[in-house]
Amino acid sequence: MPRPTSIDDRAELLRVEAVNKVFPGDVRALMGMDLTVRQGDFISLLGPSGCGKSTALRLMAGLSHPTAGRIAWAAPPARGDVGVVFQEPTLMPWATVAQNVFLPFRLEGKSYASVKDDILDALRLVGLDKFQTAYPRELSGGMKMRVSIARAMVTQPKLILMDEPFAALDEITRFKLNNDLLAMQARIGCTVIFVTHSVFESVFLSDRIIVMAARPGRVIEEVRVDAPYPRSEEFRTSADYAAHCRAASRALEHAMEAA
């Protein structure tokens, strides 16, 4: 699915409308969040700890419900329309790589044979098709994360939610996974919402950076990164990249001051 160049031309996927989330003890995780997510967007939620990034992600995943406001989908999501990648690889240690990727289909009641090709495709996309029968403990941290990404993609979801997925990895692995993630998104044409606390990562990956402030968690500013995709390693060292990083850093500073 080709991505329209202009963000505003893309079709709407879902809208976060005036969402508040308050936890017991009057902990205001999120206040008055508005966000329109369009098909093909790569959105980073950037902000300090406690700004409600992960809460926003859980709300969009349907794992919890807003205290006020609503999450409105353009078309109600079906099973497998939303994929998730957590900070930990979150694999089932007792299952092989292929069985782990099979999970979303298994829960839909499909047989392994009927989706074998999809599983192989997803594993090939993350470069692990030779590790189908391996157990998670036999893989490195980066490889486990790839399996987790393959599992999130295997259903060809409309939206993939990622909660600081590369935070625990070393920088070399992280850069490699950043590149691969962009290639995968281009390939299946899904929308990605990516929680991070790294300015550099958010600029490299996204076309929209939503900068958030803490206490209460809220959106401060949107920074657009209009550099074209595909983005390569050269982009990381370009003046354009540095300028965007400066803009995002400034926005983050405002967010810290506002807290």
Add this chain to the structure above:
Amino acid sequence: MTDAPLIGPAPTPMVDAEEARRARGRRIELAARYTLPLAVMALAILAWDRIVVWNEIPHYILPSPARVWDYFTGNWSTLVDAAMLTGRITLMALAVAVLGGAGLAILFNQSRMVELSLYPYAVILQVTPVVAIAPLIFIYVESKVAGMLMCAWIVAFFPVLSSTTLGLNSVDRNLRDLFAIYGASRWQRLIHLQLPSALPYFLGGLRIAGGLSLIGAVVAELVAGTGGVGLGLAGRIQEAGYRLNIAGMFAALAMVAAMGLVIFAALSLLSHLLLRKWHESALKTES
């Protein structure tokens, strides 16, 4: 860059003194694991023999190892019959403990209300000594076998229940969320997530329950006697005691201990086979 010769001196072996020492240590430990306990046993038997001979202790107080061995060989088939009976009760009790313990754990996990209602009674059953409950059981339960099973079950089910409950509740939070996102039913979550997560815990409880069901079976036999169903090992110990046949007591006791060891080894093997592919506890450390 100069052309270096492709063929140089033969490479020296890449094992330094420290690594060689470590490897030797590992080999010695492996050998010692089996030889040391056997040596201790041989020494103990020798000491026992010498104490009996030098002090001229009469055999109705402490028989010599040779006399116990003679009893073994002379009464082998009787002892085996007794072991079969005790073993059957033990295994049946273990099976009931597993079904009851794991079943209750799953029930507790599915319904908090059931857990709140019944858990205190499971604890009460566990903390009351089975020796104290057994006489009552045999007043109301007519069948000897059923009574013995019940005694053994009371001792053995709790470790299975408590460890399986812990396992069912120890599911990775993110995996639970993932199952929710993919719309898993309660049943799917139980089968594909909670039961596999609980397996290592269950197997830990099972190993303890194996030993306890043997204890339960022996205690029940001592309390109830086994009139009508033949004599088990505990019955043999009791009977030999009445006749001051101390060698017979030792022989039957050794059979009970051996049976406990076999049960433990079998359950450890089962645990290893089920977990070796994926669980930390079954993995060899890489050196």
